[in-house]
Amino acid sequence: MSVTLLIEQLLNGVQLGTMLFLMASGLTLVFGVMGLINLAHGSFYMVGAYATAAVTASTGSFLVGLGAGIIAAALVGALVELIVIRRLYHRPHLDQVLATFALILIFSEGTRWIFGSSPMRLSPPSWLTGFVTLPGDTRYPIYRLMLIGVGITVSIALYFLISKTRLGMRIRAGESDREMIGALGVNISKLYTLVFALGAGLAGLAGALVGALQSVQVGMGEPVLILAFVVIVIGGIGSIKGALFGALLVGLVDTLGRVYLPIFFRTFMPPSEASGVGAALAAMLIYILMAIILAFKPKGLFSAHD
Amino acid sequence: MTNNTPLTNNTGLSKSAAPGVANSGLATQPDNHFDRKGLVQIVLLGLLFLVPVAAYFLGHIYYVNLASRITIIAMAAVGLNLAIGYGGMVSFGHAAYFGLGGYVAGISAYHAFNFTPFMTWPVNVPGSDSMLVVWLVAILVCALLALAIGAISLRTTGVYFIMITLAFAQMIYYFANSWPTYGGEDGLPIYLRNGLPGLDTNNALTYFLICFFGLVLAMAITSRLMKSRFGAALTMARLNDVRLATAGISPYPIRLVAFVISAVITGLAGALYADLNGFVSPTMLSWHFSGELMVIVILGGVGRLYGPLAGAVLFVMMETLLGGMTQYWQLFLGLVLLGVVLFAKHGVMGWLAGRERNE
Numbered sequence: 001m002s003v004t005l006l007i008e009q010l011l012n013g014v015q016l017g018t019m020l021f022l023m024a025s026g027l028t029l030v031f032g033v034m035g036l037i038n039l040a041h042g043s044f045y046m047v048g049a050y051a052t053a054a055v056t057a058s059t060g061s062f063l064v065g066l067g068a069g070i071i072a073a074a075l076v077g078a079l080v081e082l083i084v085i086r087r088l089y090h091r092p093h094l095d096q097v098l099a100t101f102a103l104i105l106i107f108s109e110g111t112r113w114i115f116g117s118s119p120m121r122l123s124p125p126s127w128l129t130g131f132v133t134l135p136g137d138t139r140y141p142i143y144r145l146m147l148i149g150v151g152i153t154v155s156i157a158l159y160f161l162i163s164k165t166r167l168g169m170r171i172r173a174g175e176s177d178r179e180m181i182g183a184l185g186v187n188i189s190k191l192y193t194l195v196f197a198l199g200a201g202l203a204g205l206a207g208a209l210v211g212a213l214q215s216v217q218v219g220m221g222e223p224v225l226i227l228a229f230v231v232i233v234i235g236g237i238g239s240i241k242g243a244l245f246g247a248l249l250v251g252l253v254d255t256l257g258r259v260y261l262p263i264f265f266r267t268f269m270p271p272s273e274a275s276g277v278g279a280a281l282a283a284m285l286i287y288i289l290m291a292i293i294l295a296f297k298p299k300g301l302f303s304a305h306d
Numbered sequence: 307m308t309n310n311t312p313l314t315n316n317t318g319l320s321k322s323a324a325p326g327v328a329n330s331g332l333a334t335q336p337d338n339h340f341d342r343k344g345l346v347q348i349v350l351l352g353l354l355f356l357v358p359v360a361a362y363f364l365g366h367i368y369y370v371n372l373a374s375r376i377t378i379i380a381m382a383a384v385g386l387n388l389a390i391g392y393g394g395m396v397s398f399g400h401a402a403y404f405g406l407g408g409y410v411a412g413i414s415a416y417h418a419f420n421f422t423p424f425m426t427w428p429v430n431v432p433g434s435d436s437m438l439v440v441w442l443v444a445i446l447v448c449a450l451l452a453l454a455i456g457a458i459s460l461r462t463t464g465v466y467f468i469m470i471t472l473a474f475a476q477m478i479y480y481f482a483n484s485w486p487t488y489g490g491e492d493g494l495p496i497y498l499r500n501g502l503p504g505l506d507t508n509n510a511l512t513y514f515l516i517c518f519f520g521l522v523l524a525m526a527i528t529s530r531l532m533k534s535r536f537g538a539a540l541t542m543a544r545l546n547d548v549r550l551a552t553a554g555i556s557p558y559p560i561r562l563v564a565f566v567i568s569a570v571i572t573g574l575a576g577a578l579y580a581d582l583n584g585f586v587s588p589t590m591l592s593w594h595f596s597g598e599l600m601v602i603v604i605l606g607g608v609g610r611l612y613g614p615l616a617g618a619v620l621f622v623m624m625e626t627l628l629g630g631m632t633q634y635w636q637l638f639l640g641l642v643l644l645g646v647v648l649f650a651k652h653g654v655m656g657w658l659a660g661r662e663r664n665e
Contacts, residue, residue: 031465037465037468037469084644084648087648093396093464093465093468094390094396094600094604094608095647097396097398097468097600098600098601098604098643098647099643099644099647099648101597101600101601101643102639102640102641102643102644102647103640103644104597104640105636105637105639105640105643106637106640106641106644108636109634109635109636109637109640110634110637112634113634113637222593226472226473226476226593229469229472229473230469230473232469233466233469233470233473237465237466237469276484276485276486276487279484280480280481280484280485282484283477283480283481283483283484284477284480284481287473287474287476287477287480288477290470290473291458291474294458294461294462294466294470295458295461298461298462298466299462299466300466
């Protein structure tokens with residue numbers, strides 16, 4: 001029983017981690033290449049989920065919906081970059097925070113205006129519902145397993161994109177010296193739009209996939225955004241490797257903490273108190289982890305920038 | 307360094323209103339907008355005082371409470387402005403102190419109301435319904451929390467600092483959300499407003515005057531602080547911390563102290579806010595509120611003594627007026643904010659009273 005629980009929770013942790021990576025990789029790329037802190041990244045997550053829900057409802061196909069969600073998020077990302085974000089690259093971080101905070105307000109209220117306040121329905125397709133039996137008699141939902149698969153696939157694809165393709169070369173060049181690649185004749189503004197749209201598309205994918213698991217509603221991107229911030233702070237802002245490592249670490253610590261801390265406190269406290277203390281402490285666990293890591297490595301584990 | 311000569315003026319209006327570069331002896335720049343600025347400041351503070359007094363005697367209690375709300379939010383923003391505007395520390399987590407101050411008021415009143423002790427071990431600590439006790443505890447608790455958060459966060463700079471302060475505030479938020487003793491996510495009502503000896507705090511005007519006193523005090527402290535040697539060091543820590551270090555002053559403790567003072571001011575505002583609403587909930591701790599406080603500081607004009615006040619007036623007015631017209635008022639707030647950030651960097655005070663800093 002307890003081994004089953006452990007396997008199940010480990011998988012849940014990895015699943016949360018892979019979805020966090022989809023969010024965090026976009027954030028960290030945008031920061032690494034353009035030096036921009038983007039609070040509105042959670043809005044792309046929400047846009048992806050809403051577009052997927054709307055298209056899935058009208059076409060009946062989850063896959064078509066998913067494709068539409070990714071494209072919608074990437075397009076909205078590109079549009080936002082063209083209209084607002086590119087005015088912010090040379091501004092101080094404070095301006096970037098405020099402008100993207102303004103974008104959150106606009107996106108959240110705009111979505112509420114169009115789709116209403118009640119959550120939209122989005123559920124996984126029938127061929128992805130059900131359970132698989134893993135070794136050790138663990139029954140685990142296929143859909144969550146699929147999320148892990150998608151997360152791993154995207155991570156590998158991203159690795160190849162960045163280390164093997166021409167676009168990836170430019171991204172890496174942009175990370176190490178922005179002015180120089182402009183001087184070398186690379187169309188920097190096009191590159192920036194592309195990177196921003198890529199990040200937005202990944203966030204949209206995460207939003208669509210998680211939206212089918214939880215619910216599609218206004219403000220759904222905000223808790224994830226803050227987790228993604230913790231991830232990239234732990235991993236080192238600008239580092240994809242750090243984002244992957246941080247995402248898995250945060251996913252596992254958060255998931256396991258929520259399950260095992262209350263159990264742990266129950267060994268020496270009355271059950272009602274134990275669940276309260278355990279839950280409260282579990283909610284703080286990843287932030288404590290972040291504080292400890294930063295106390296020793298103020299630039300995160302895999303810092304790309306000094 | 308103690309004789310910080312005030313700018314040459316003969317009106318004396320805004321003796322307390324020239325923070326930052328001009329005062330620290332780093333740059334001497336003639337202030338052309340002197341009279342205009344002083345006038346705007348007097349009008350702003352005067353209106354904030356006179357309108358609720360008039361409203362009270364005309365029987366419009368609603369406007370008195372609205373003015374209390376503006377005053378408290380302005381006070382919280384004064385605290386944040388000390389960190390962001392004067393210290394250059396972009397804290398995205400000041401809701402933590404605001405909410406913590408609120409919870410001190412709420413928890414204290416809760417125990418006083420139920421006659422239950424807050425804790426029994428190692429010493430018996432009862433609740434209290436006295437604002438003086440609440441404020442004192444709020445100051446202590448916020449200072450300790452800010453000391454811990456600041457000590458870790460200030461080891462980092464730039465984006466890291468923004469995100470870490472945000473993350474710590476979220477930590478407190480989730481803690482309050484999932485800790486069931488004091489209402490968890492439902493929040494905690496304050497059935498009886500905490501009291502002050504000799505005053506009827508339930509009277510709307512009395513309460514407004516308490517808040518107004520708090521705001522003026524916070525502004526006076528900020529002004530005094532920024533005119534002191536400490537303020538000069540803080541300004542230099544913002545402008546060029548290497549030069550400050552070369553002068554033999556370590557920037558880290560200077561920043562940390564400013565961060566703690568800033569948090570304490572915001573925390574006290576939070577305690578006042580909880581008593582005003584008779585309710586405290588994790589919403590006061592949420593990152594949305596941190597964002598709104600930053601918005602207020604920027605709308606008003608960052609690093610200006612009266613900026614937070616102007617920003618708070620504008621923000622609460624927009625919330626009240628636009629919120630009355632459409633439930634999607636935050637959409638318009640977003641558009642206004644975007645416009646201010648992209649096109650009007652100096653905020654309302656910059657527009658009304660002229661630019662202050664050489665940027």
